[in-house]
Amino acid sequence: MRQLLHHLHLPTRGRGMHAFTDAAADWLRREGAGTGLLTIFSRHTSASLLIQENYDPDVQADLERFFARLVPDGDPLFEHVLEGPDDMPAHVRTALTQAQLSIPVEQGRMLLGTWQGLYLYEHRRAPQQRHVVLHWMGE
Amino acid sequence: MRQLLHHLHLPTRGRGMHAFTDAAADWLRREGAGTGLLTIFSRHTSASLLIQENYDPDVQADLERFFARLVPDGDPLFEHVLEGPDDMPAHVRTALTQAQLSIPVEQGRMLLGTWQGLYLYEHRRAPQQRHVVLHWMGE
Amino acid sequence: MRQLLHHLHLPTRGRGMHAFTDAAADWLRREGAGTGLLTIFSRHTSASLLIQENYDPDVQADLERFFARLVPDGDPLFEHVLEGPDDMPAHVRTALTQAQLSIPVEQGRMLLGTWQGLYLYEHRRAPQQRHVVLHWMGE
Numbered sequence: 001m002r003q004l005l006h007h008l009h010l011p012t013r014g015r016g017m018h019a020f021t022d023a024a025a026d027w028l029r030r031e032g033a034g035t036g037l038l039t040i041f042s043r044h045t046s047a048s049l050l051i052q053e054n055y056d057p058d059v060q061a062d063l064e065r066f067f068a069r070l071v072p073d074g075d076p077l078f079e080h081v082l083e084g085p086d087d088m089p090a091h092v093r094t095a096l097t098q099a100q101l102s103i104p105v106e107q108g109r110m111l112l113g114t115w116q117g118l119y120l121y122e123h124r125r126a127p128q129q130r131h132v133v134l135h136w137m138g139e
Numbered sequence: 140m141r142q143l144l145h146h147l148h149l150p151t152r153g154r155g156m157h158a159f160t161d162a163a164a165d166w167l168r169r170e171g172a173g174t175g176l177l178t179i180f181s182r183h184t185s186a187s188l189l190i191q192e193n194y195d196p197d198v199q200a201d202l203e204r205f206f207a208r209l210v211p212d213g214d215p216l217f218e219h220v221l222e223g224p225d226d227m228p229a230h231v232r233t234a235l236t237q238a239q240l241s242i243p244v245e246q247g248r249m250l251l252g253t254w255q256g257l258y259l260y261e262h263r264r265a266p267q268q269r270h271v272v273l274h275w276m277g278e
Numbered sequence: 279m280r281q282l283l284h285h286l287h288l289p290t291r292g293r294g295m296h297a298f299t300d301a302a303a304d305w306l307r308r309e310g311a312g313t314g315l316l317t318i319f320s321r322h323t324s325a326s327l328l329i330q331e332n333y334d335p336d337v338q339a340d341l342e343r344f345f346a347r348l349v350p351d352g353d354p355l356f357e358h359v360l361e362g363p364d365d366m367p368a369h370v371r372t373a374l375t376q377a378q379l380s381i382p383v384e385q386g387r388m389l390l391g392t393w394q395g396l397y398l399y400e401h402r403r404a405p406q407q408r409h410v411v412l413h414w415m416g417e
Binding site: 140157172173176189190191192195198200201202204205208209235236237240241242244246250251252253254255276277278 | 279281283315317319320321322338348351355356357358360366368370373374377378380394409411412413415
């Protein structure tokens, strides 16, 4: 058995989805990963991970509109407003999506479907430096 | 260490939950899997995976009613309507649930709770052919 | 390769978030786990797992208020009321969060971010005995 660990630093431009499928695929290729399991882990509570449609950019805009309506910034329901009106909504959005994804890898290739892309979903309005851990285990 | 990889093809009858607990358990048994980790991965962005109550069918009907109210088909919020009024809602439902599940396996048996079943949640109205990857790693 | 399996029994005091980061970290230390992958699996359909902000208790109160508004107890939408008005909402909340989390471990330490804590989210109003499986695989 072999293991690989990698720290991916993703600067975001503020709220929205940031694709990193290629960064993950390139890393697996560079390291000569074979068949195994890739786990992607976000170290944040105000940004999350999503597998989403990678073709029509309208999907990302619609997703964002949906979350903005479901968890409105500045909602008077929230008392945790230390970092502004998007602070608590960012935690709720993270709870409703994922902090971690695991993807089977066959002969070095993630077994993603044709329309699946990997995204970091930034939930804060301001740009952030995000840190995602990639772990691969296999043969 | 040993690894197993399997492609499960699940035809759906349209929107709703499709149980596949037995298919996963049978595969582990057939392959003589021991103790390890099973990862289930859906290759779609308009269908997802869920662990849910496996006893009372009302639970599935109630879940579907909840999601239909939360993410209504034909919502004017959505611009991505290429494949109809259930296209974008299917992506949102997938984002709110899971594309992947990992389950510890002990001596060939998934450590599911008594009331837990594995489901593919089809979010499109029309029947589809769905493709789920099963990956097991262990000893 | 080495594997470890542990059954964690968590008594809850009813609805709300119950931290177990220390219990998981202590177990890894006790067993001398090295670098690998930790998978945490909840065996329930009315309680779930969450990685959330571990600093300000207001975050947990706000999260609970959000879910109570999104999935109200006693909602006439629901027919599955066998165990009371919080029965079906507990299943929906579980579907919207996670039954499983996997976390990369480096030299015995989970690679959690500074503000990330592990929580069992109890969705039933009454106290329960919950059962979470910890599985570690690595070297």
